[in-house]
């Protein structure tokens with residue numbers, strides 16, 4: 001059965017895109033799973049990181065009701081991509097207008113648009129990974145309505161730690177509206193090994209989120225360089241610490 005994982009955090013710059021891309025490729029390359037990566041950010045970080053030009057894929061799914069098969073790119077072996085681009089910011093206004101259109105279902109229809117677009121055609125995959133943009137808006141709510149599991153990257157600094165809490169509450173609120181979504185993984189990112197501050201925050205994350213906390217992803221320059229080359233960390237430097245950390249995360253997620 002397909003597992004639908006939303007990579008999200010209201011805060012920007014915490015490693016969402018990096019994690020979505022490397023986890024998606026890790027599952028495809030290392031675990032031989034069939035994976036779909038959906039770029040739900042108009043900045044198109046996931047699309048660009050895999051070496052593609054931004055496009056209208058996600059916009060076309062959400063607004064034009066195109067079918068999945070019409071908008072995917074075969075990005076790697078076992079890995080398909082729904083690309084995104086600037087036009088996705090227009091989807092925001094469109095979805096907000098749907099929200100106001102109470103005669104035609106209002107909020108429920110507006111928030112369920114991504115789910116309606118994907119929920120049948122995605123059954124051919126083992127995993128769908130959605131890279132959410134920052135913010136808590138109708139696009140990320142579409143992600144929360146579609147996803148069954150949420151993976152939250154948290155960079156190991158105080159503001160990121162604090163900034164994560166509202167998003168965790170939003171997940172709980174969605175559940176109370178009967179969406180099946182639940183928080184499954186809290187992934188510490190941008191980890192400076194041995195730095196007192198990072199260790200302290202990591203400890204607090206473990207106290208707050210217990211077994212949901214995964215292996216931390218270390219702060220490593222190879223991880224920054226890989227997307228510049230349109231490569232995942234597994235392609236850019238398979239022997240790097242970054243590839244090791246993302247391999248550990250891949251195995252953890254693959255095991256459930």
Ligand SMILES: Nc1ncnc2c1ncn2[C@@H]1O[C@H](COP(=O)(O)OP(=O)(O)O)[C@@H](O)[C@H]1O
Nearest residue numbers: 012013014015016017018190218219220223224
């Ligand atoms: N483990 C890491 N080590 C070093 N730099 C990282 C790491 N993870 C992410 N980055 C860098 O941090 C910045 C933000 O990461 P990104 O994945 O784009 O975050 P988000 O999608 O949450 O905005 C990017 O420049 C990225 O290359």
Ligand SMILES: [Mg+2]
Nearest residue numbers: 016017041045
């Ligand atoms: Mg991003």
